[in-house]
Amino acid sequence: MNQDQLKQLVGRAAVDYVTSGEVVGVGTGSTVDCFIDALAAAIAEGRLTVAGAVSSSERSTQRLQKHGIRVLDAAEVTGLTVYIDGADEIDGQGHMVKGGGAALTREKIVADLADRFVCIADASKLVQTLGKFPLPVEIIPMAAAQLTRRFATLGGTATLRAGVVTDNGGHILDVTGLSITDPAAFEAEVNQWPGVVTVGVFARNKAQVCLLGGADGVQTLTF
Numbered sequence: 001m002n003q004d005q006l007k008q009l010v011g012r013a014a015v016d017y018v019t020s021g022e023v024v025g026v027g028t029g030s031t032v033d034c035f036i037d038a039l040a041a042a043i044a045e046g047r048l049t050v051a052g053a054v055s056s057s058e059r060s061t062q063r064l065q066k067h068g069i070r071v072l073d074a075a076e077v078t079g080l081t082v083y084i085d086g087a088d089e090i091d092g093q094g095h096m097v098k099g100g101g102a103a104l105t106r107e108k109i110v111a112d113l114a115d116r117f118v119c120i121a122d123a124s125k126l127v128q129t130l131g132k133f134p135l136p137v138e139i140i141p142m143a144a145a146q147l148t149r150r151f152a153t154l155g156g157t158a159t160l161r162a163g164v165v166t167d168n169g170g171h172i173l174d175v176t177g178l179s180i181t182d183p184a185a186f187e188a189e190v191n192q193w194p195g196v197v198t199v200g201v202f203a204r205n206k207a208q209v210c211l212l213g214g215a216d217g218v219q220t221l222t223f
């Protein structure tokens with residue numbers, strides 16, 4: 001199976017984690033696109049109903065609406081049973097690096113509303129230690145140079161993602177050269193640097209379940 005087929009596999013598997021009749025939290029990315037399509041198919045076939053979705057990006061909102069799935073504002077719900085999203089990296093404890101698609105801030109907001117984060121990913125995303133994938137950080141534009149110097153003190157090289165403006169009007173720094181051995185401490189530290197909107201380490205909002213697609217099918221990891 002190629003990577004696209006693995007994404008479709010885990011996208012379909014994630015539908016089983018949606019509680020019928022409820023509002024579902026929806027992440028962003030190519031794997032989530034597969035989930036949205038599988039969710040729409042399950043609804044069309046009468047296997048499931050949903051009261052709607054809270055979306056983490058304009059991209060996912062458009063795809064959900066194209067399928068006729070109602071999109072609610074995050075402010076319209078007080079909580080969600082489940083949030084389903086991909087990751088750029090996930091470790092053996094469910095900590096993730098996210099934001100390759102620049103949606104990390106809204107993803108963290110919607111994930112924080114949910115009782116359970118179900119991560120869907122192909123097996124290449126599983127790592128021992130976070131940091132090989134360039135770490136996305138959403139920032140206030142005027143802080144770019146200052147934050148670049150600050151990441152250098154941690155051994156990181158930050159590069160501004162050219163031409164990218166997030167759904168919130170922020171910019172993205174991608175930071176290479178980091179080895180994130182304590183994700184919770186790293187997230188807490190970087191989050192309070194002035195100019196940082198959201199750091200792409202998800203430790204406080206880590207996954208409770210990961211559906212990992214590999215040669216042998218879907219492996220379910222629980223944390």
Ligand SMILES: O=C[C@H](O)[C@H](O)[C@H](O)COP(=O)(O)O
Binds near residue numbers: 027086087100
């Ligand atoms: O901002 C984007 C998100 O964090 C994605 O969930 C992440 O980049 C994984 O995306 P994909 O499923 O396309 O690999």
